[in-house]
Amino acid sequence: MLIFATRPLSFISSFHFPLQQFCNNTVTSMDSSKPFSTTMAADHSSSRESHKVVVSNGEAAISLEEWRGWGTTSTVPSMVTQVVEDLNMLEKNVDAQMVFGGNHGKLSGDFKVQEDKKHRAKYQSLGDSEQKLQFFSARQIACRVLGSRGYLCQKCWLCSGDCMCSKLITCPLWNRMRFWLYMHPKDFLRQNNTGKLLWQVFGVHAASLCLYGITEHEDMMWDALKLAGKDKVWCLYPNKNAPTNSVKDSMAGLSFANVENHPEMADVAHSLNFILIDGTWSNSGAMFSRLKDRYKVMWGEEEIPCITLNTGASLMHKLRPQPSWDRTCTAAAAIGLLDELHDLPNFVSHGLDNQAKALEDAVEVLFEALTTRRLRMGRSITRKERHNHDIF
């Protein structure tokens, strides 16, 4: 295992959001001009992968069963269904078959040329930024689902041949905690995403996926948050414009005696809700703003309570550097939170240390699977990641 001290800032600076910002003791020494462009290899290379998904007429519709198979409890989002219907319609009207090549639901061939024109025109025609965001998200999600069909394992989001599901060990999360993975559409179905590990380990009701810009998901999350109440909602995000609190400051004063004496109260309405922003650093600002806006509409407060972790550096001891480090932050942030909570007297009896360990083991399993895959495909495990943050 490579110990953190042997690679001081080189790999802390290779981290994406949000972990590097959680590391109070390292953030000031980072080269702020390029922390997000020096990430280690991620599994982005569609060009060297011979994978093609052909969706023929009439087969494109996404069923509820298929949708939920990817890790969500929601209904099929209506705008995603609409996008799929539009793709079907286009296929009927042009002389080209709907083909997805490579990873991440990218259309290819003649159909792509036609669809590009069509979706760009549609995007331009939309009146406001909210509609544009919803369309962007729905199109991303629809293409990713169709392009991954029959190719990725629905549970672990790895190619079926690399499936790591049999190596994962599940663990119940303390029933008063709930994680929300607020995920950017471009991180949905990414093989190296670590947010998915949370629901793989803890289950979809303890760690729920909320896709950015997908109304059904965002409504589901905010309904649950409303039920829990604003004093039970935190976002793990280093809010530069407002003071963030440490885990200790935010949580040390909470008492659970009431619920412990009445286990039946340990339901949704009494859960502590932690929102993890699961996206690249460049996307996270917009995602956080959206959370903040909705929080304000719901509770009339300018600032959503934010928590900063202080165990970033020590956490790094535990996780081996591997390919795809840039995406480890989401799971690492959850591990850090569980560890820090466990250190508080009022949380110590809930087994959060074991739950953190279970998640840590899952991260190791994912890294091993990704490394095996890269080696099998003859790729370097230190290749730099290409970045493309442009919308469309």
Ligand SMILES: [Zn+2]
């Ligand atoms: Zn799997």
